Amino acid sequence: HCEVPAEQDILLSHDIIDNIERDFLYRKGIHLVIHMDPIVTDDPRTNKLLAQVREILRGLSPEISLHDFRVVWGPTHANLVFDVCVPFGFSMSDGQLASAITREIQKLNPHYYPVITVDHDYVPKETAEPPEAGGATKN
Structure with missing residues (x-):
């Protein structure tokens, strides 16, 4: 997905995404479909809250x-x-993590109700080097 400013012209956002998809196709041979998520970037109240939530997450785990x-x-x-x-x-279950985040956010304001989706990276960061071209591996 690609986060785009909600206040930006949708045709401009669409053009940028088209260019990214085209670059992947022509440079890497990868057919890519990207969806856009409009994000409000010009609301000071939301931006302050975003910074606070990021700090909470850093405190739980960087x-x-x-x-x-x-x-x-x-x-x-x-x-x-x-x-x-x-x-x-990751060491915590999705439920444990969502509960921990919710507790910390509600310390900021008990009238904040988090709606959290937990996504997972499915590949360890310390994976082995990719195989050489042609499928051969190093010995």
């Missing part, structure tokens, strides 16, 4: 990354909707 963050502001509460990505073999 290996956790965040994407697709948005806030649905309401009169009685705010839904904080986002995805986190954890590395292969």
Whole structure:
């Protein structure tokens, strides 16, 4: 996926994504389909909250990354909707992680309701070197 500024012209965002897909096809021979996620980038309240959530995640584990963050502001509460990505073999279950994040966010404000999707990297970071061209491996 590709996060694009929500306030940017959709035709411009679409053109940029088309160029990325085309570059992968012509330079790498990879057919790629990218979807766009519009992200509000010009709201100070949302940006401050995003920084606070990133700090919470760093405190839990520097290996956790965040994407697709948005806030649905309401009169009685705010839904904080986002995805986190954890590395292969991460020590906490999805439920444990979501609960820990929720506890920390609600310390900021008990009227913040996180809606968290936990994504996983399925390949360890310390993988062996890729095989040589033609499928041969080093001995």
